[in-house]
Amino acid sequence: MTFRTLDDAKDLAGKTALVRVDFNVPMEDGKVTDDTRLRVAVPTINRLRDAGAKVALLAHFDRPKGQRVPSMSLKPVVEALENVLGAPVRFAEDCVGPDSVEAIRDLDAGGVVLLENVRFHAAEEANDPVFAQKLADLGDLYVNDAFSAAHRAHASTEGVARHLPAYAGESMRRELEALDAALGNPVKPVIGIVGGAKVSTKLDLLKNLVGKLDRLAIGGGMANTFLFAQGVDIGGSLAERDMAETARDILAEAEAKGCEILLPIDVVVATEVKPGAETRTVLAREEIGDDEKILDAGPLTVEKLIKAMTLSKTLIWNGPLGVFEVPPFDVATVKAARAAGDFAKAGILTAVAGGGDTVAAMHHAGVTGDLTFVSTAGGAFLEWMEGKPLPGVEALKA
Incomplete structure (x- = not known):
């Protein structure tokens, strides 16, 4: 099969890339105990940063079933992600709405923000088109770098791709090839x-x-x-x-x-x-x-x-x-x-x-x-x- 990759994405400077990653990482006492999945995402994040894009990361953690569960927040991932990236990472308290909009707006070119757990919204797993549009409104292009979640027709894995130019990230590309x-x-x-x-x-x-x-x-x-x-x-x-x-x-x-x-x-x-x-x-x-x-x-x-x-x-x-x-x-x-x-x-x-x-x-x-x-x-x-x-x-x- 042929699929679009970042080789097909042009003129990224100043644009916002919504990147679906798999950060469902092992955690203990609020600390990431295995950063493998974070490292897997680095080539895609850095390629976008080097092209001058803002990078907004979409991810899920655990199974909050559409509820805001504090113990399932992605916030503890930020420190570990900064360590593997060697760059600062902002955190937005939500994946849609004012918090996410403001966090992305305040980023410099090449900046990275991790958005809060998409599964805090029941509309995510329901692949609700209104929610997918809200996600899409945050960016100029969509990059899926989470093959492990690709068998799910969720808003952040499938729905948002209907509204934005969609590409496979580096990890996704390697997996598919x-x-x-x-x-x-x-x-x-x-x-x-x-x-x-x-x-x-x-x-x-x-x-x-x-x-x-x-x-x-x-x-x-x-x-x-x-x-x-x-x-x-x-x-x-x-x-x-x-x-x-x-x-x-x-x-x-x-x-x-x-x-x-x-x-x-x-x-x-x-x-x-x-x-x-x-x-x-x-x-x-x-x-x-x-x-x-x-x-x-x-x-x-x-x-x-x-x-x-x-x-x-x-x-x-x-x-x-x-x-x-x-x-x-x-x-x-x-x-x-x-x-x-x-x-x-x-x-x-x-x-x-x-x-x-x-x-x-x-x-x-x-x-x-x-x-x-x-x-x-x-x-x-x-x-x-x-x-x-x-x-x-x-x-x-x-």
Whole structure:
């Protein structure tokens, strides 16, 4: 898809850019404990500042449900944002009305103001057109730099873009380009890895992927459901046994569409999930005790998966292969992730990962900086993988 970026925005000096950012950051005792999301916004903010624009930042924090909740104010973010920007940041006590108008008016060219939590207004999540117009009245152009909120049709993510020239910020652009390279227009062959606990939460995802991928590896608790659907005795493993017929339908659809499904050949089992638990590695179709649970993929499975990566040009990854949070059940995820990182660094594989526990798993494996792109967008990343249009992205189409 083609979308408007800041390369298309001309003559910004003296104009006000309304920039939607994701500042829903971790906080403790009124202090930001992780400034990653603030840092992600810096390239867009600085590009606009360097062009002589005033920058008015729109963001949400937590779920105030349309009420003014003091503990959910964005005011404590100002100090942390000043630190990462190396520049002063004003704060407006509201995102519309006199407070916001005055704060923006008093800015010098290149100045930055953070507007109060847009979700203090119920009209935000309702995508109320009157509220969207009030937001638009504050600026001359709109920049969306919050892909993580792009799956929401809210006033600050979609409505305001109907009233102003709308562009993707630098972070949004990187995200869209990476996802397009992974799933929109990838270099084939393409392999996907989908893990996690439940098939039921990823039905749309699986159905979309089997029509787009050359190979799809299924791991985690989801793989147990597929093994069970094939008549494998999975003992006391986590599985959605009532989804067996659905799993068989997905396997049949994959076969019809030429997508090879990779399920575990061997598995690591234990009677309890705890660090350092006693484990057994068995072939998936061998006897698993009634009191044993499948908690990770085995070495043969990982070897086959890595070989499949070498036969591919593009990888898209969502979800761990086992209970990676509890060693020793992190082995398969770590080995596969490090192989993907090595292939990406060598330039032989475009590797994009994201959604849910995936970011934590990649951090755990130490490969976040090695993969081509790691998305922190969560729900928006999943909906993109499911093939759903994202309102905040649709609004930026050229």
